[in-house]
Amino acid sequence: MRTWLVSFARRGPARYLSHLDTLRAVQRTFARAGVPLELSEGMRPKPRLSLPLPLPVGAAAEDELAVARVGDSAPEARRGLAALRAAAPAGLEVSALRESPRRVRPQPLRARYRCEVRGDAAAVAAAARGIEEGGPAHVVRRGPKGTKTVDLRESVGDVSCRALPGGARLEFEVRYDAGAAARPQEVVEFIADTAGIEPVLHRLRRVEVVFAEKGRARRAPERRSTAT
Amino acid sequence: MGGEFNLRRKPGARPRIVLSYPDAYEVGISNPGLQILYELVNDRTPAAAERAYCPLPDMADLMRARGVRLWALESAAPVAECDLWGFTLPHELAFTNVLEMLDLAGVPLHAAERGEEDPVVMGGGPAVADPWPLAAFFDAFFIGEVEGHMAAIVEALGAPSRAARLGRLAAVPGVWLPHAAAQGPVERQVFTEFSRTPPVERPLVPLVEAVHDRVVIEVMRGCTAGCRFCQAGMWYRPVRERPVDMVVEAAARALAATGYDEVSLVSLSSCDYSGIDEAVRRIRALRPGIRVSLPSLRIDSAASSLAGFAAEQRGSVTLAPEAGTQALRERLNKRVDERQFDEAVRAVFSGGFTGLKLYFMIGLPEETDDDVLGIPAMAAAAARRAKEIARGRARLSVSVSSYVPKPHTPFELEPFAGEDALRRRQALLRTAMPRHVRLSLHHLESSLVEATLARGGPGSDHLVEDAWRRGARFDGWTEHFDEAAWRGAAAAAGLALGEPGGDEAPWGAAGEGAPWRAAVDARVSPGFLEEERRRAAALAATEDCRDGACVACGVCGAGVEMEVLA
Numbered sequence: 001m002r003t004w005l006v007s008f009a010r011r012g013p014a015r016y017l018s019h020l021d022t023l024r025a026v027q028r029t030f031a032r033a034g035v036p037l038e039l040s041e042g043m044r045p046k047p048r049l050s051l052p053l054p055l056p057v058g059a060a061a062e063d064e065l066a067v068a069r070v071g072d073s074a075p076e077a078r079r080g081l082a083a084l085r086a087a088a089p090a091g092l093e094v095s096a097l098r099e100s101p102r103r104v105r106p107q108p109l110r111a112r113y114r115c116e117v118r119g120d121a122a123a124v125a126a127a128a129r130g131i132e133e134g135g136p137a138h139v140v141r142r143g144p145k146g147t148k149t150v151d152l153r154e155s156v157g158d159v160s161c162r163a164l165p166g167g168a169r170l171e172f173e174v175r176y177d178a179g180a181a182a183r184p185q186e187v188v189e190f191i192a193d194t195a196g197i198e199p200v201l202h203r204l205r206r207v208e209v210v211f212a213e214k215g216r217a218r219r220a221p222e223r224r225s226t227a228t
Numbered sequence: 229m230g231g232e233f234n235l236r237r238k239p240g241a242r243p244r245i246v247l248s249y250p251d252a253y254e255v256g257i258s259n260p261g262l263q264i265l266y267e268l269v270n271d272r273t274p275a276a277a278e279r280a281y282c283p284l285p286d287m288a289d290l291m292r293a294r295g296v297r298l299w300a301l302e303s304a305a306p307v308a309e310c311d312l313w314g315f316t317l318p319h320e321l322a323f324t325n326v327l328e329m330l331d332l333a334g335v336p337l338h339a340a341e342r343g344e345e346d347p348v349v350m351g352g353g354p355a356v357a358d359p360w361p362l363a364a365f366f367d368a369f370f371i372g373e374v375e376g377h378m379a380a381i382v383e384a385l386g387a388p389s390r391a392a393r394l395g396r397l398a399a400v401p402g403v404w405l406p407h408a409a410a411q412g413p414v415e416r417q418v419f420t421e422f423s424r425t426p427p428v429e430r431p432l433v434p435l436v437e438a439v440h441d442r443v444v445i446e447v448m449r450g451c452t453a454g455c456r457f458c459q460a461g462m463w464y465r466p467v468r469e470r471p472v473d474m475v476v477e478a479a480a481r482a483l484a485a486t487g488y489d490e491v492s493l494v495s496l497s498s499c500d501y502s503g504i505d506e507a508v509r510r511i512r513a514l515r516p517g518i519r520v521s522l523p524s525l526r527i528d529s530a531a532s533s534l535a536g537f538a539a540e541q542r543g544s545v546t547l548a549p550e551a552g553t554q555a556l557r558e559r560l561n562k563r564v565d566e567r568q569f570d571e572a573v574r575a576v577f578s579g580g581f582t583g584l585k586l587y588f589m590i591g592l593p594e595e596t597d598d599d600v601l602g603i604p605a606m607a608a609a610a611a612r613r614a615k616e617i618a619r620g621r622a623r624l625s626v627s628v629s630s631y632v633p634k635p636h637t638p639f640e641l642e643p644f645a646g647e648d649a650l651r652r653r654q655a656l657l658r659t660a661m662p663r664h665v666r667l668s669l670h671h672l673e674s675s676l677v678e679a680t681l682a683r684g685g686p687g688s689d690h691l692v693e694d695a696w697r698r699g700a701r702f703d704g705w706t707e708h709f710d711e712a713a714w715r716g717a718a719a720a721a722g723l724a725l726g727e728p729g730g731d732e733a734p735w736g737a738a739g740e741g742a743p744w745r746a747a748v749d750a751r752v753s754p755g756f757l758e759e760e761r762r763r764a765a766a767l768a769a770t771e772d773c774r775d776g777a778c779v780a781c782g783v784c785g786a787g788v789e790m791e792v793l794a
Contacts, residue, residue, distance in 0.1 A: 013231040017435055025435045028233060028487030087487075089435060091231045 002074060003104045006066040006084065007096040010055060014091025019054035025092055026051065026066050032087035035080055036071035053108040053176070053209055056184055061206040063095070065106060106211035108176040112158075113184045115170055115204040119197025121163035127194035128161045128170060131187070139186045148180070152190055155181045170201075177212075229253045229281070230301035233433035234485060236266070237302050238276035243311035243385040245269055245277045246300050246347070250315055250325035251704070253281040258440035260494065261316050261353060263431045268375060271430075273382045278302040278310070282325040283332065285701065285708060291332055298333040307333040311385045313347040315366075317355035320681035321674055321704035323362055324696040326351075330365065337693065339367045339407055344390050348397070350381075354463055358635045358744035360730060361681045363406040364689040367394060371402050371748050372417030373449075373464075375425070404747055413749040418783075422449050422468040423791045429481040433488070442490040442521070443482040447475050447507065451496035452790070454770045454779070455550070456561045456760055457592065459634035460496055462752045465783040466790040467774055472503035476510045483514065490519040498522045499533050500774075502793040524548065527564045530572035534579045544583030544623075545576050551592060552602025558767040559594060561760075566609075573610045577617035584610060584624050590653045591631040591645030591675075593764070600653045603628065604660040611662050628657060629670035632679045636750035638760035641739050644679040647672065647726050673711045676725040677703055680718065685730030685743035691721050753782030 010022065017025065027049055030037055039045035048069035055061050074080060081097040088094050117124060131137050137152035158173040170191065174181050184204055192199035247265055249256030256262065262279070269277035278300035283291060291298070298307045307313060313335070315326055327337060330349070336342050339349065351362060352370040359369045374381070377400050384396035397403050402417035419425075427445050434441070450467040451460070479491045491511050495501060499522065508520045525533050527547050534545065549564055551557045557564055576584050588603045607626045614622045630650050633642045645653075654669050661667045677695075681688060694717035695710075702708035718725045735742045738758055745754070756779070763770055773779045774792055784790065 013229065014435065016229075021436050028433065031487030031489070032233065032485065034484070089231055089233045089433075090235060 001101070001103060002070050002072070003100040003102065004066075004068045004070050004074075004077070004080065005098045005100065005104065005106070006068065006094060007098075008064050008066065008088070009093045009095060010059075010061045010064060010091065011093065012091040014089070015055075015058055015060045018057055019051065022055065022092075023049065023051055025089060029084055029088045029092065029094075030068065030070075033080070033083035035074045035083060038069040038071055052106050052211065053111060055206060056204065059113075059184065059204040059206055063209065064206075065209065065211065067104060067106060069103075104213055106213050109210045109212050110173055110175045110177070111206055111210070112171065112173050112208040113187075113204065114207050115184065115188060115201040116164060116167055117170060117188060117192060117197060117201055118167040119192070119195060121161065121168040123195035124168040124170070124191060124197065125161040125163075127191040128159045128172075130194055131156055131159050131172075131190065137190055139182070139190055141186075150180045150182060150186070152182045152187060154178055156187055159187075171207075229434075229436070231435060232257075233435075233487065234430045235302060235432060236270040236277070238270060239303065241274060241276035243275045243382060244305075244309075245275050245312045245314060245382075245385075246280055246307050246310040247277050248280050248282075248307075248313065248315050248329060250282050250317070250322040250329060251702075252284055253434075254436065254438050256281040257432065257434045258438045259316060259318070260428070260444045260446060263428045263444070264375065264446075265314070265316075265378070266432065267428050267430060268378050269382070273379055275382045275385070276302075278305075280307050280329065280333075282329050282702075288328065288332055288701075298329060308335050308347065310347045312381070313349045315349070315351045315353075317351050317353040317362070319355055319704070320361070320678045322355070323681060323692050324700045324703055326362065326365060327693060327696040328701045338364050340364075342367065342390070346390075348385070348390070348393055350397075354460065357459060357463060357748060357750065358683060359404065359406065359747055360686050360743055361684040361688040361692050363686065364693070366406060368397050369404045369406065369414075369747075370417075371404055371414045373419035373422075374402070374417070375419045376421060377402055377417060406747075413745060413747055415749045416463070416751050418466070418751070418788045419449070419468075420787055423470050426474055427470065427478045427482075429478050430485045431482060433486045440492070441488070442492050443479060443486055443488045444492050444494050445475055445479050445482065446470070446495060447493045447498060447503070448495035448501045450790075451500070452773045452779075453497060453500070454561045454760075454772060456559070456638040456764050457550075457589070457631060457634075459637050462636050462781075463750060464496060465752065465781060466788065467500075468791045469502055469793045471793065472506050472510070475503065475507050476514075479511045480514050483518070489517055490521060492521045492523060494523050497524070497526060499524075499526045499529050504533075525572075527572045528568045531575035534575050534581070543581065544585060545581050546585040546587060547572055547576070548587040549606060550587070550589055551595075551599060552588060552604075552606060553599045555767060556592060556595060556599045556602075558769065559764045560592065561764070561770055563769055569606065570609065570613070573613045574617065577614055577622055582618075582622055584614070584622060586610065586624075586626045588626065588628045589631040590628055590657070591650050593633075593639055593642045595645070595653075597653075597656060600656050601660055603657060604662060604665075607665045608662045611665055623666070624664070625666040625668060626661065627668045627670075628654075630672060630675035632675055632682050634682050635742070635744040636748070636752055636757070638757050638764060640683070640742065640744075640757065641735060641761070644726055644728075647676055647724075650675065671706050671709065673714070673725070674703060674706070674709055677714050679726045680723065680729045683728040683742070683744065685728065685733060687731040688729035691717050691723070691729045694720055751783045751788075753780075756781045 037047035077099045084094045141148045155175045160171045162169045188201040189199045249259045348367045350368045351366045356369045380400045387393040404414040448469045450464045633639045698713035700710045700713040
């Protein structure tokens with residue numbers, strides 16, 4: 001059994017892809033690179049490929065992770081990395097590949113997001129502090145199965161705000177090991193509502209993700225990593 | 229949108245051409261014609277080909293509100309700054325989208341208002357069989373298959389002024405300038421190198437879900453089955469087949485370049501491709517898990533065609549009897565009898581396919597209520613087979629569209645059935661269709677628009693513009709179709725929707741005054757069309773010329789000839 005952990009960035013027009021579209025693009029990248037993916041068993045076999053932490057539509061990302069089970073005829077990691085880099089579409093930039101001889105199931109622990117909002121930076125900063133220092137920060141999530149109330153304080157932390165001309169840059173961390181995790185858009189909407197600004201986020205970027213692999217933490221570097 | 233696999237970027241290359249399919253990205257990216265031109269221009273000429281599609285109404289409203297002009301996906305540069313803007317025109321229901329795109333790009337709607345800095349706007353594709361409804365908005369049309377003349381078009385764009393560019397384009401065979409004085413009908417161009425030119429091997433692969441998401445290999449162009457209602461069957465003559473080796477090698481390269489695992493072997497009638505069995509077998513053998521699909525099956529050969537499908541591919545099958553009774557099918561030259569239909573249906577269900585879709589038309593020439601009622605009767609017969617063989621596991625659906633007579637076909641002078649007759653026949657179908665058969669009827673109001681534009685004459689461009697100004701766009705999308713806009717525009721033009729648009733002029737008993745003939749010589753001779761119309765009235769069959777003697781349609785000659793594999 002061979003598992004590949006592929007790090008990649010998502011930039012440019014590719015940031016508007018949905019999770020399933022991103023998954024399909026990564027799958028096609030493997031096919032174009034001539035790297036066979038293992039298939040699941042059953043009536044409709046599917047490639048054993050996953051993106052453990054879906055990215056919101058519109059978000060760029062510096063260091064995402066794809067986990068793939070590859071066939072025995074797949075090349076060794078260095079050649080595989082070169083083939084994937086050459087086969088990827090513009091906007092999906094493969095940065096690193098690590099091979100594991102065993103089955104790996106990385107679980108996301110936390111991720112760091114950065115975005116920009118327009119409006120009074122002081123009001124935004126006060127609202128951002130409110131998430132960590134104030135009372136409950138409830139947002140209501142509506143879906144086909146009804147509504148659900150999520151307290152942002154349970155999963156959002158390390159919120160910072162930096163003034164920019166005409167607005168502010170927000171940075172915050174979302175934890176994924178503590179129940180219902182907040183969505184970046186929900187964090188921004190809560191802050192915008194509190195600060196009285198337009199709830200539109202710009203240049204949303206996931207800059208860092210930390211995964212746990214069987215109890216061992218793998219910290220993804222903030223910048224593009226080099227080939228392994 | 230954009231960022232696709234196999235995207236070409238040629239910064240600084242001149243001339244800069246923007247190719248457009250006037251529909252939403254998800255539809256346009258699936259169009260094989262645009263993929264051919266994209267590869268041809270970018271890979272075999274010094275020009276750069278970029279693309280733009282029609283933004284959906286909510287996006288268009290936002291673009292207008294924020295002053296954002298339509299841009300090309302490759303360079304993000306404004307479309308208005310290109311040298312040539314080429315539109316593939318698939319059908320009449322995309323016409324208002326052309327105006328929408330011109331407006332969003334900031335290019336003057338009317339060719340007469342364009343200046344030195346504006347692009348040359350050129351149209352091609354099957355809908356230019358009658359270019360009059362778009363004449364005011366285009367500087368030029370290309371009539372027929374452009375592959376053999378693309379290099380000459382690129383060269384013509386190098387002329388120093390707009391007038392000189394149009395002058396040079398006028399000299400390219402197949403180019404019709406609607407605003408040039410005293411230009412006679414332009415002969416449809418046939419790509420005579422088709423069988424010696426490989427199909428698209430490095431197609432654009434969208435990153436979002438598209439209408440068709442697979443490798444498309446055009447195995448054959450043209451069809452001489454001779455169905456009298458079919459415009460494509462007349463427009464793309466003669467039949468030209470690509471060698472099997474070329475097809476298989478192209479499929480292998482395209483699979484490697486795209487990451488797809490499905491190949492569709494397309495043409496107007498892929499079951500008639502001489503090398504179909506060998507091509508399917510060899511493409512499947514390229515690597516495990518490759519699926520091969522055919523866009524349609526002929527009823528008279530369905531049993532043998534279906535036998536070649538692997539068990540894992542057995543989903544749904546479409547058969548097209550077209551008409552409900554034998555007599556009407558004979559009028560159409562659709563040589564399928566009830567025994568063949570029954571054999572095909574049995575083959576579908578015995579083969580383990582889980583769905584069968586039957587495709588019919590109503591509003592055909594000389595159609596009676598009995599012909600219409602023949603459709604539910606055939607559906608009921610198929611349903612009995614489904615119950616008997618598939619034991620309730622198979623789905624049966626019937627799709628019925630309204631026939632619109634098209635130029636350059638034997639039925640080009642036949643009257644359109646009209647709104648009242650079609651509405652009554654649709655009601656007849658709803659009542660008579662067996663309850664467990666899913667019936668899908670084509671949107672009637674869209675057919676009325678199609679009928680008005682398909683044989684529109686000079687002046688019908690005013691109608692298109694008026695409808696667009698009243699809000700019409702995405703006319704082929706039921707959810708966006710604006711009936712009030714079209715009815716209002718038709719009323720303002722003194723027309724009932726469904727009547728051919730344009731300045732009233734008699735077509736003449738033999739169609740000598742038909743406006744489309746003044747612009748386009750489709751190579752199919754008027755005498756052949758007249759003879760076919762006469763044979764339709766007599767319910768006489770016309771053989772496929774690839775199986776027997778030449779039917780003297782007038783297409784072949786002067787280097788144009790049928791090319792069928794030995």
